[in-house]
Amino acid sequence: MVSQKVKGKPVALDGDRAVAEAIRQMNPDVVAAYPITPQTEIVMRFSEFVANGEVVTEFIPVESEHAAMSACIGASAAGGRAQTATAGAGLAFMWEVLWVASGTRLPIVMHVVNRSLSAPLNIHCDHSDSMGARDAGWIQLYDETVQEAYDNAIQALRIAEHPDIMLPTLHALDGFILGHGVERLELLPDDAVRSFIGIYEPQHPLLDVDHPVTYGPMVLTDYFFEYKRQQAAAMERALEIIPQIGEEYGTFTGRYYGLMEGYRLEDAEFATIALGSTAGTIKTVVDELRDQGVKAGLLKLRCFRPFPATILAEALGDKKAIAVLDRSLSFGAQGGPLFLEVITALFTHGLSPKVLNYAYGLGGRDIVPARIHQVYKDLIEIDREGLTESSIRYLGLRE
Amino acid sequence: MSDLVEIRWHGRGGQGAVTASELLAEAALHEGKYFQAFPDYGPERMGAPIRAYTRISSSPIRQHNQITEPDAVVVLDPTLLGVVDFAEGLEDGGLLLVNTPLSPNELRRELGFDKGRVFTINATRVALDIIKRNITNTPMIGALLRALEVVNRDVVREEIRNRFNTRVSKEVAEANVEAFDRAYTEVREG
Known part of the structure; x- marks a missing residue:
C-alpha cells in the first residue's frame, strides 16, 4: 500500500492511450482483445508495449470479442490477471460470456469505450453497449475525463480482486469524446501503480494441481439459486468497498473517488443526474446558472453497478425538481435505464420529488450547454406549474 | 475560464x-x-474534408461538447473553399486563417465574409518549397501564432522539433520548423 503522496507526470494523451498506459503499468498476465472503433487505439498501443518488451503480458489477438472474453475467463480461472477492452457491438458480442465471467466470480478488468449499437451503423458514443450489460453481474464505473479513465482503469483491478467482492469490473469512457479526445492528465509512476495493485494471490487457481478445483460445473435446481444469491451479496458489499478503494487511491494521488460526486449539489434546488463526460459540460452550466442566482446542482454518478440507491436518495431528497439524463434508450420501458434506477431509489426511500427523464446524445449527437440550460429551465417550470406534458423527453432531437 | x-x-x-x-x-x-484536442471523426478517408478542435485555457476545462462558436478557424487546404462553410459560427471577434494564394480582401469577397479578422497565407507553397510535401499543418500553426499567440511560439517550435525528430527524422523536423517560421513571417491580415 502506498501512503505517501507521489508526484504524477503531466501528459497530453487521449483516453484510449491513457488506458493503454494504465494497462501497461498494471502489467496483466493476459490481455485478450479484438480491435473495434473507437477502442482500437488501446489495443494498438498496448500491442506496441508487448512488442517492445515493456510488459510481461501474454497478448492474445483473438478472432472475436466472444473469444476475447472467453480467453480472459480461462486465464483468470487459471490464476492470472486478465484484461480486455472493447466497444459497442464488441461488447454485445461478449454478452453470453459476460455472465460466465461474473457467475464464476473471476476478477477480470474490462475497458469499455462507449459506442452505439447498430442499426443503423454508427461508431459514435452512447451508452447502449454498457447499459446492455447492466444485468450481467459486472461492476460498472463511468469516467468523466481522461484522468478519470486512467484512474478508474487502475482502481477497477483493486475492486475486482477484493476478496469480499471477486467480481469482474468494467469502466466506461465515452467513445471519441474521451477515447480520442486529448486532455491533460497526470500519469502515476509505474512503481506507485504496481504498489497500489499489489501482487495478486488467487484463492483457487485452476493451475494449482495440488489443490484441484472445478470451474464451470453444471449446477441445476439444487444450488444455482444459491450461487446467484451470493453474486448479489457480493455486489452489495462492493457498495462499501468501492469508496474505501477510492479513498486509498486519493491518499497518494490527491484524487479521491466515491460512488458519486455532488457538484454544488448540497444546497441545490434543481439537480441533474448524468454519467460520463456530459457531467463536465453540466458543471459549466451549473456555474453559469449559479452566477445568475439559480440554485442548480449536479449529481455525477460514478458507479452504476452496484447502484448506490441510499446515498443517491439522501443527496436528492430535498430537491424541488430533478432531471435524469440517459444516453441510451430501453425500448418500451418507462424511461431510460438511469431514470428507472433513480425513480426506484427515490420511491423505496419514501421520496417523490418531480423527476424528468431526458434521452440525449444517441449515436454521438452533441450535447451543448444550451441544451442543458433548457433542462434546468424545464425543471424550474415544472416546479412552478406542475407537470403539464410527458416526463419522458428527448434532448437535442431534430423534430 | x-x-x-x-x-x-x-x-x-x-x-x-x-x-x-x-x-x-x-x-x-x-x-x-x-487543453483539449479532439477530432470530428466520420468515415476516415484520405482526402475527405475533416474537422478537428483545440481548446486551451489556464484553468481546467470541463465541457465536453464540440466547438460551435470558435474564436479561431484554421483552414489547411485551399480546395475546401466553396466546399465547406468554414466561417460557420465565427462571431465578430472571431479570426479566420486560410491557406490560400488569395489576399485577405480577395478571400473576404470570395466568401462574402465581413466579420472578425481574416488572415491568409499560401502555406501550400511554403510546404512544397521547404518540406517538399503538401502537408501544411506546421506552417499553418506558425501563421496562427502570428494572428493569435495562444501559446508561446518558442515552445511550439520546440514541440514541432521534438515531435518530428522522434517520429521521423532530424531533416524533416528542421524543415517543419523552417516552414513554421516562414509562415509566421509571411501571413497577411486584412
Whole structure:
C-alpha cells in the first residue's frame, strides 16, 4: 500500500492511450482483445508495449470479442490477471460470456469505450453497449475525463480482486469524446501503480494441481439459486468497498473517488443526474446558472453497478425538481435505464420529488450547454406549474 | 475560464489537421496550461474534408461538447473553399486563417465574409518549397501564432522539433520548423 503522496507526470494523451498506459503499468498476465472503433487505439498501443518488451503480458489477438472474453475467463480461472477492452457491438458480442465471467466470480478488468449499437451503423458514443450489460453481474464505473479513465482503469483491478467482492469490473469512457479526445492528465509512476495493485494471490487457481478445483460445473435446481444469491451479496458489499478503494487511491494521488460526486449539489434546488463526460459540460452550466442566482446542482454518478440507491436518495431528497439524463434508450420501458434506477431509489426511500427523464446524445449527437440550460429551465417550470406534458423527453432531437 | 480559446481546424484526411490540433495542445502542456484536442471523426478517408478542435485555457476545462462558436478557424487546404462553410459560427471577434494564394480582401469577397479578422497565407507553397510535401499543418500553426499567440511560439517550435525528430527524422523536423517560421513571417491580415 502506498501512503505517501507521489508526484504524477503531466501528459497530453487521449483516453484510449491513457488506458493503454494504465494497462501497461498494471502489467496483466493476459490481455485478450479484438480491435473495434473507437477502442482500437488501446489495443494498438498496448500491442506496441508487448512488442517492445515493456510488459510481461501474454497478448492474445483473438478472432472475436466472444473469444476475447472467453480467453480472459480461462486465464483468470487459471490464476492470472486478465484484461480486455472493447466497444459497442464488441461488447454485445461478449454478452453470453459476460455472465460466465461474473457467475464464476473471476476478477477480470474490462475497458469499455462507449459506442452505439447498430442499426443503423454508427461508431459514435452512447451508452447502449454498457447499459446492455447492466444485468450481467459486472461492476460498472463511468469516467468523466481522461484522468478519470486512467484512474478508474487502475482502481477497477483493486475492486475486482477484493476478496469480499471477486467480481469482474468494467469502466466506461465515452467513445471519441474521451477515447480520442486529448486532455491533460497526470500519469502515476509505474512503481506507485504496481504498489497500489499489489501482487495478486488467487484463492483457487485452476493451475494449482495440488489443490484441484472445478470451474464451470453444471449446477441445476439444487444450488444455482444459491450461487446467484451470493453474486448479489457480493455486489452489495462492493457498495462499501468501492469508496474505501477510492479513498486509498486519493491518499497518494490527491484524487479521491466515491460512488458519486455532488457538484454544488448540497444546497441545490434543481439537480441533474448524468454519467460520463456530459457531467463536465453540466458543471459549466451549473456555474453559469449559479452566477445568475439559480440554485442548480449536479449529481455525477460514478458507479452504476452496484447502484448506490441510499446515498443517491439522501443527496436528492430535498430537491424541488430533478432531471435524469440517459444516453441510451430501453425500448418500451418507462424511461431510460438511469431514470428507472433513480425513480426506484427515490420511491423505496419514501421520496417523490418531480423527476424528468431526458434521452440525449444517441449515436454521438452533441450535447451543448444550451441544451442543458433548457433542462434546468424545464425543471424550474415544472416546479412552478406542475407537470403539464410527458416526463419522458428527448434532448437535442431534430423534430 | 475567461481566457478559454476555442479553435476549429479544417483540412482533408491525411493533411495533418488532427496532428495540428494535438501539437498545439502538447505545447500548451509545456506551458502548464489546460487543453483539449479532439477530432470530428466520420468515415476516415484520405482526402475527405475533416474537422478537428483545440481548446486551451489556464484553468481546467470541463465541457465536453464540440466547438460551435470558435474564436479561431484554421483552414489547411485551399480546395475546401466553396466546399465547406468554414466561417460557420465565427462571431465578430472571431479570426479566420486560410491557406490560400488569395489576399485577405480577395478571400473576404470570395466568401462574402465581413466579420472578425481574416488572415491568409499560401502555406501550400511554403510546404512544397521547404518540406517538399503538401502537408501544411506546421506552417499553418506558425501563421496562427502570428494572428493569435495562444501559446508561446518558442515552445511550439520546440514541440514541432521534438515531435518530428522522434517520429521521423532530424531533416524533416528542421524543415517543419523552417516552414513554421516562414509562415509566421509571411501571413497577411486584412
